[in-house]
Amino acid sequence: MKRFVWLGLVGGLVACGSDSNVEPQACPGTAGMVLPPATMASAYQGEAAPPADGTEAVIITFRQRVFATAKANTDAFAEDVTRAGGQVKQRIPSLNMVSARVSPQMREALARNPDVVSVSPDREVRALGMMQRPMSPQAWLGAEPKPEPNRQGSVGEYTQGLKMVKADKIWDANADGILDEGRPTGTGIKVCVVDSGWDNRHPELKAAFIGGKDFIHGSANALALDARVDSQGNVVVWGGGHGTHTAATIAAQLGAGGKVRLGDDPNGTVGVAPTASLLVARVLNETGTGSTTNVITALEWCQEQGANIVSLSLGAASKNAAEELAFDTAKANGVLTIAATGNSGGAQVSFPAGYASVVGVGAVNFAGEWAAFSQYGDGTNLVGPGVGVLSATIVGGAPYGEVDANGQQFASNPLEYSALGTYSGRLVDCGLGASVTDCGEGATCEGFLAYVDRGGGILFEEKVRNAIRAGAKAVIIGNHTADEGAGNFTLNAPSERWVPTVSVSLESANVLRGMIGTQVALDVSGLDYALQTGTSMATPHVSGVAALVWSLDPQRLTSEQVRSALIDTADDLGPTGWDQNYGSGLVNAEKAVDFAERLLTPPAP
Structure with a gap:
């Protein structure tokens, strides 16, 4: 039984077709599957493009003037900016500041104003956490009663940081x-x-x-x-x-x-x-x-x-x-x-x-x-x-994976941008995942759980895409490096085509290879806590x-x-x-x- 709750909707995976324009064994609805064009991480790193009108965002600090109120002061400052041709965005009366968009010429004119203390760039600030963006499933925003603070819990809540x-x-x-x-x-x-x-x-x-x-x-x-x-x-x-x-x-x-x-x-x-x-x-x-x-x-x-x-x-x-x-x-x-x-x-x-x-x-x-x-x-x-x-972290936003084969549980890490969901099916060996045809006996458009080896110079998203095109409804990737454990890998970018996907350690991979053909269950859930x-x-x-x-x-x-x-x-x-x-x-x-x-x-x- 499968249950997809976020990015796990993969449409059209039914019986294999015979379209001559697609690779052999590619399932209908997946032949045109392409990789997402950009990573979400790039949104964190990229700088905003300069505005087309050539203006820049600035904060102008004025000297105190003799007006009845701070608001009156700031209103007068805003008028100075408007007269110079600038577009006032925000007023900060308590600090005699106005934020605005101005051209370089306007900025120079304002800097020459004897009532102006400084003209500073309204520069970008960034979060200073080095975490990858967690999964963030949609959820209803509901109002609930505010609870009273609790004075009793357990010492297991004491994190390493708190104790340090x-x-x-x-x-x-x-x-x-x-x-x-x-x-x-x-x-x-x-x-x-x-x-x-x-x-x-x-x-x-x-x-x-x-x-x-x-x-x-x-x-x-x-x-x-x-x-x-x-x-x-x-x-x-x-x-x-x-x-x-x-x-x-x-x-x-x-x-x-x-x-x-x-x-x-x-x-x-x-x-x-x-x-x-x-x-x-x-x-x-x-x-x-x-x-x-x-x-x-x-x-x-x-x-x-x-x-x-x-x-x-x-x-x-x-x-x-x-x-x-x-x-x-x-x-x-x-x-x-x-x-x-x-x-x-x-x-x-x-x-x-x-x-x-x-x-x-x-x-x-x-x-x-x-x-x-x-x-x-x-x-x-x-x-x-x-x-x-x-x-x-965001409720349900931290991915966590569980693999269960013949009652034996294996530690696993969901790949970044994996779908959330559960799937139980026959474990099929898809080799290195270099193509649709790498998935061997048992691959069917009705669904299976793909086992794919890391390596071969093939990106993870390519391996997973090929397994999905062969009919996989979930994917396990076996690591080939002992000192990395299950590893921390990525599918490159979010896509509604991804299925629940995890990686396991070299030790677990060696065991799972011996279970090819058996029923294996995979669950990728969203936790409420994360390491950052x-x-x-x-x-x-x-x-x-x-x-x-x-x-x-x-x-x-x-x-x-x-x-x-x-x-x-x-x-x-x-x-x-x-x-x-x-x-x-x-x-x-x-x-x-x-x-x-x-x-x-x-x-x-």
Whole structure:
């Protein structure tokens, strides 16, 4: 029995035909099957094409004028831009800023205006997680009652990252899976996650969420979903889950698990500060990109909502005068901002992490070794776990495969862009998958499960395409390299023609070859948790520890005291003192909380 739930609809696979224009044994409906022309990954890497009218997006910062209100000031600034021929896009009254589209000549004219402080590019910002886009099946967007925070779960929810920063030692000293009474857990602290939004269906985040705003669509969507939503509020497509992952690293709930991998704790994961409150500002679109203007306006919104901490797992390569002013202003207003240093491995951190007002966070692996992709240099204040970090993702968005043959289960990895679904059928040897005719005895247009060997200089998508044309309704690819396990492979791009497809290890492949001709079941499911890598993943660990520290006494502690507690107590991992790779070291919740407790303790008489 088969069940396809996303990209697994393969039409027309019935009895074999005899069309002379197609390869022998190609099934009707598959002869014209072609490979998708582009990869989804390219959407993350490609730069936006310049506009045809030759204008550019800029942010203009003006000097303060003597008007009754900030709005009146900004209205006057907008008039200056319009008179110069520019097209005003957005006004930011609190910072005397206007974003606009202008020509190079208009930009020069504005720069000569004595009332203009700076004209900065409204540059692109990007998510700083190095993950592949997960599968994101369509789902109904429904409103559900907001649950109360749960104080009881299980120690199996404690991820490697959480234990590495010693957060569990703060609120579960006896390791019983229950939050200790009277200990800081994040209560009373608002953390604003400026990212790609969140999945409101995920059980880990429902209790923590207190409000959001979508700056991508310019809508009043208080959910700030990690999704594209139509005019009726229906989800058109879910995003990649970057914001969901970072938010859950901060504040996932105890005992509130979603769908997990077989053998993992059914309660899912727990965040560093599990009772902190989450504000969500969506500034990154479905491809992980956004604008400087939206970052600035989101930062302003976070402050208006009373955020104590703003966590930003995003950045751009260059400084920006308007953006720097916005972050300096946030610091002056008592807000602690924390941002990722970037993933290019270069000796210049991304911005906003590089501004003096922001805590810049690099990444280490679970052995405490600097991650080679982590950008370094001035602006690196701390590091956190950022390699293979487990956290929540879009519901059903993380692919997971199970192979069952004669009651024996085999570990497998779905290929990127595999269809979700289950299929049980006769296992047929399709060799290297070089052509339709590689599938031997048992191949039929009525369906079978193809076994294909890796290798031969043939791309995976070609192997799978040929198996589908021969009638396969699911595909297993056997790895030929022992040290790679099941491997991590791709079908190159999404397509409605793909079927459930997984890869297995060399050891499993050797066993499965001996089962050719038997009934084998394959299930590719979508899980609610994913491993992701990047300084994006390190940053929310630091933000979560900051929330723990601040929740000791939200009224008496200041942002500067919390910042000092994080930096001054970090575990020194590199050369003694600050260094360009590790900054001051790995954030340590135990030491940071102890530091803050001493600040709050009055000196002995």
